Amino acid sequence: MAIDIGPFETEMNRGFLQVLVLVLLEKDKYGYLMVKQLEEKGYVLEENTLYPLLRRLEKKGLIKSKWDISEDRPRKFYVITKDGRDVRAELLKIGRLQNKILNHLLKENQNV
């Protein structure tokens, strides 16, 4: 029976996307630019997923935003905050540890 991987992928992406956005926003960027940058790196992030995520991170104080109206079209720029950097550092640490454990176990499996 073929199992739909979609819900598992969504679940796995939840944490990953938070870190990804926090890394991406080291310099201020607007939404469309973020999508394009990730696309160039080979990662497709749906816009309708990105914006609600940005809103949640902003509510928690990890990023901040500002509308830029200097050009014809107003653009909302986002950038990481001090709290965001602290959280990012912790999350990356957790991520590395998780990868280490996973690799270790996978290696063990190969030797079985």
Place this chain on the structure above:
Amino acid sequence: MSKRLENYLEEISHYLGTGKEKQEILTEIKSHIMEKAEQEFGNVGEESIERVIETYGNPQEVAEKYMDDQQIIAPTFKGHLLRYTAVLFFVHFALTVLAFIFKTRMLILPFFYIPKMDNFQALFYFPMIFIYDLGLVGIILYFVTQSRKDIRLPWPKLKLNWQKMIDKGQEKPKILLLILMFLGYAALVFVYITYHTLFFKSLNPGGVESLFSPEASRWYSLALLSILGAGVLAYLVKFFIRSEWVNLLRSAAQLLILGIVINRPIENAIREFFYFDTHLVADLIVALIALLLAIDFMKNLIILGIKAFRKKSLAQ
């Protein structure tokens, strides 16, 4: 602004409800769609907007993503919703039966008002009280969820073993019991045909005396025979159809018969011969029978609900 974009944002706006960030969200989406249209198609026209919207997702889906962390009722309260509703409905149901029997209205502040009803009104009133109770419990749990406080709600322990009741309902009907039921029923029918009543004041050898007036005797005896007859018939049907619906229909029919009896009071039905108020005693006996039948009906309804729920859960 493009007409298509305007409609799209309006639709998302409906799904977003009345949150204070709504306008900001819509401006964000609008800005993104226009940016993408210009960057990828070189202009912000109806056609390019249409193509961007197609990839952005349907309005309901888009709005839902903003509401991910907003729960109406916390998942941990789902069990409470069902259990509280069941308890409340049971009380409400019993009070409604009593109000119906005593032909009175009942007001219990601040939530319950049970009007004076006839048979058919009562029949429609029962599903309505269920919806009402579910709604009332839902509203309370909604406020508890929205308060975001760590509130520990009591968990009433209903010492009822539903599984045992379900298993009992599925037992194979016994032929011996059916024969006994038929014999007992036939004996009652025989008594009725002979004496035109099933309720006796005295059984003197010189002559039996009925408890009620002749008209009331006939009416109440036939009602009792119908209620018991429904029970025997349902047991017989179980030999051919093994379904919880048989029990549910049986108890519904019995309740209906009792309702018809209550709804047709007979003047001077009971002969005055005791030192106490015989009408009150009779009313209480009828109320007790009605309550037992109502509990039986509820039990069958819940068993059917549990089975349907399990079937659905298994199918998923």
